[in-house]
Amino acid sequence: MLKFILRRIVIMIPQLFLLSILVFLLAKAMPGDALTGRLANNPKMDAQTLAEMKEKLGLNDPPYVQYVRWIKNLMQGDLGISYIHQQPVTDLLSERIGNTLLLSACILILSYIIAIPLGIVSGRWTNSLADKLIVGYSYLSFATPLFIFALLMLFVFGFILGWFPTGGSVNIQVEKGTVDYYISKINHLILPSLSGALLSTVGTIQYLRNEIIDTKIKDFVKTARAKGVPESRIYSRHILRNSFLPIAAFLGYEITGLIGGSIFLESIFSYPGIGQLFLQSIMQRDYSVITALVMISGLATLLGTLLSDIILSAVDPRIRIE
Amino acid sequence: MKAELGGPQQVEVQTEKSPSSFSIMWRELVRDKLALGSLILLSIILLIVYGSSLILDKEEIVKVDLLSIYAPPSSEHWLGTDYGGRDIFGQLIIGARNSFTIGLAITLITGFIGLTVGLIAGYFGGVVDNIIMRIIDFILVLPFLMLVIVFVAIVPKYNVFTFILIMSAFLWTGKARLIRAKTLAERELDYVSASKTLGTPDWKIIVREILPNLSSIIIVNLTLNLAGNIGIESGLSYLGFGLPESTPSLGTLVSYAMNPDVLQNKWWVWLPASLLILVMMLCINFIGQALKRAADARQRLG
């Protein structure tokens, strides 16, 4: 088991390396460098100082030296300085990342809470009315683009009905740490996470449904029935366990979806997270922030796939042995 | 032995002729009412969009008319105007045309790349397959949306073609993976071994033997991808990182809703485009799902 995880991590290293090269190259390809930002804030800087600054920042070094320095800094948690906000990227991120993590976690949990029961009902009672409704819903949610759905949700529940706040992550007038503060926080979360969750159920529902349908005709289920195992236990002990495998395998890729989704959701609900920060930074050409964000997102996805494999190996003895 | 010689052969279970995947899938599609309705609706929309985009005066549409800013729908402007007084309906038609065409282009390009790469990796296996799969695995863990946005932001001389290229560079992987998996399974079947022992060259086995057996999967996948690509394109355009400003997209119209005032009070600006995207994607998806069911049913029959 431990060996398996170690091996899996070793496999991740070249991917991480490639990712870092790609991000580094992107950063180099971006018009302007670390100085352009400063220059914009301080137009009076003369050529002499400029050259000195350039030398000081190591911008004249060969690319690989810059790369190694960048990686070193990265490992020490130094993501550079945002020239727009004039503060370390790490500080900037720490303000926002909590919000995004909260939102993503809500979406993921909510989506599983919705999808798993629906998938089970749908797979267990195939062709029933409930199944047809669930399949219909999953088709609809598969076809609907997130940004349009979120926009409609905001329009209907935020503006027309006015049930939920239309922007931000918390009511700024509420004092931090009070009960009201948390209520307000949850209140701000409901609409974006519901929008995200309702659309991200489709994968789980369909995988679960197909997997249950496939599993329930397998011979070992017949064996279990022939043992006299009650129907509910057949599902809980034999079918579901086997059917959850692909969902666990899918978890890693859910994270890619969540990162993409957060860009839309945070933009539409003006939710101050890293998705919104990313868009702002792109518009303001705040490159150090962009590079940091791409790197972190890539890392998150890699960790997600790692997590998937670890879960899989924990559940499936066939992988564990290997 | 003798009794069977020349005698009419008993035919098992099915007697239907010709398992051409296209005809079977077409028949299934027409039988499915929802899918048939979707097909008809989509055809009508596309006919109107492509038909009227030929007639519409593009110059007229993009011309700023400060006298009629945010005009609500009227007989002159069927769907009102935007902040520049430009006709929404006209933009809707042009946008829909652009979105659909670009979605289609991306689908075809990624389809071609995915198919080629998938077939090669799956058929030959070994080192080739290993390298290709490592590349695909890598691309799949990249934060796709962020990278596209970064690329769009930094590419010099950005235009429609660069957009299509950027999108295609990321989106072929899923298809290649699918086709590879199916080819791998198909390769293990004895009809492929038989072809090899009969002296059929590899390229011919790939194109003539394996490809026809993947056709239904490919059709389904391309259809569903078309819908997905239209969605991604309009989504990116919504964020402002899709089509360049000179090329209106449905997403651009929706993006006006970023302004809360427009979102709340001027529904005619963004709602029609949103609904049009929704309807198009639903139609294509319903068609795709019906095709998928048909393909699955085919597979069950063998």
Place this chain on the structure above:
Amino acid sequence: MAFLKVNHLKVYYPVRGGFFRRVIDYVRAVDDVSFELEQGETYGLVGESGCGKTTTGRTIIGLIKATAGEILLEGKDLTKLSRREFYHYRKDIQMIFQDPYSSLNPRKRVLDIIAEPLRNFEKLSPQEEKRKVQYFVEKVGLHPESIYKYPHEFSGGQRQRIGIARALTLNPKLIIADEPVSALDVSVQAQVLNFMKEIQKEFQLTYLFISHDLGIIRHMCDRIGIMYRGQFVEEGTSEEIFHDPQHIYTKRLISAIPNPNPQHRQEQVKLRQEIDKEYHNSYHQYFDAEGRVYPLKRISETHSVAIP
């Protein structure tokens, strides 16, 4: 000179293990196998699943690459040939596959299936091609109009005969039949087996007949090679193998076959017990320390056994 001579054939697959997935061992699918086929005979390769019989067959026809050894067809070593040179020998060796369902492309008509080899090797006009295909279709007992049908319109036995027709079109000298009837029902099995015997006479075919079913092997084969874990355990005429088995593995295999006479039930059980006892007592006379058998040793003109 033997018609087909297989010399020290080896097919190894690497086993990777450890942290860096290095090759730590080999699966010896076929491990130093030698045998000869005379023109016109039926040679049976028997063994339990995983013994390497199918791999041997597929290596001879070139579907699997040999790790080492020679495959001499009329004196020419097929393993040394380039792809281009091998192309000419393709016609001489053909194969009948096990599964009548997967061995025919479901998307092709019978005409296109049977004409595939013709299109690769002979430039025929469409009329000639059709005539030739129809000739073979009738030869295997199907209606000439069948050529416009698709495989799914035929039963398992009929499909298997379509596969045979396809193999016959190039006038092969050697046919490798890999479990040709094991996917079929007993009554259909008989049909295909009888038919294979008929065409063997008519087309002067040599068969390499691979099967796990000793009854069928007995029925079809002149000479038999018994395989175990990639090696030959015993080789001899049908008569020798079934009536005078020498190796304990062969004896075990034969005694395991169900006796179709219920009155001999007790004797059969007793026989098995005796052989099991012998197997355990004399294991080391037949297997080396690694559980592998010894090289074949000739004990008569036609009979060889793997004993030290």
Place this chain on the structure above:
Amino acid sequence: MSKQPILQIENLRVSFRIHDEYYAAVDGVSLTVNENEVVAIVGESGCGKSALALSIMGLHPLERTKLEGTIAFKGKNLLPLSVPQLNQIRGKDIGMIFQDPLTALNPLMSVGRQIEESMDYHTKLSSSAKRQRTLELLKRVGIPNPEKTYDRYPHELSGGMRQRIVIAIAIACEPSLIIADEPTTALDVTIQAQIMGLLKELQQQMKTGIILITHDLGVVAEMADRVAVMYAGEIVELADVNTLFSRPLHPYTRSLLHSIPSVQTRKEKLHVIQGIVPSLQKLPRTGCRFKSRISWIDESEHEKNPILREVAPGHWVRCTCYKNFYFPQDNIGDMNYGIS
């Protein structure tokens, strides 16, 4: 013979729904299994033997299966029982062995747990007692090192070992009837011999009745006490095993016996049964169902509504066509098959 019948099947019809219509795969089968008796059901694929086996425990999908007639287990009709009621019997009084030991075992559950599972529902044993019993069972089915095997997963065991586990599951609660559906078909011949030996041994120790479903006449000859030959959903011949092999009567039985190559005797040509087993939808529902495959036998030899008749004590044959059945000249195999 004063054996107690444990299973009495009367006029059983098992129909499956295909495109809104029901087709009988098992059509009017009556069969009795006594305690301590092995009854084999033989036939080619599509004859309804597996459908029959699964219907005894109600293992067909309920929504597309129709069951008519009676299946009385120790005098109690099983057909009207609900699934929870059936569950009282499944695994406790009737055990089942499936064909493919790889797919018949749950890949994610240790084999020990899988054997124990039926005890969870049918006994009140403590968990250590269950474990103890499982270890005994493992030993009993010939598994070396039960302690270690208990925690193993199916993919870690060989095919023969897996089938032994499947058997251990079937006998876990000492059932009085075991249904074995092609128990050796997926196995190599040496393993098959071992499994047959094991089954026979267990059966003699436990005095269970066994219904053995198989297509292999060799297995039948070695295992069965009585044999029912099925064709197209019906039993066409029923006899004790010696009679069936020495004096087969029904044309189908005789054709089958003549079409199999044997190790003992070598024949030049095998008998070929013409045509194919008709599909469920195209099954002839009247007259002799085997008629079309022995077309050289005159129509008048067949009965209009063939029934199973007792032609000698304990020997039942369907239809009168057997009386004047012969093999056409070019089809003759070794006529003395098995009699010698």
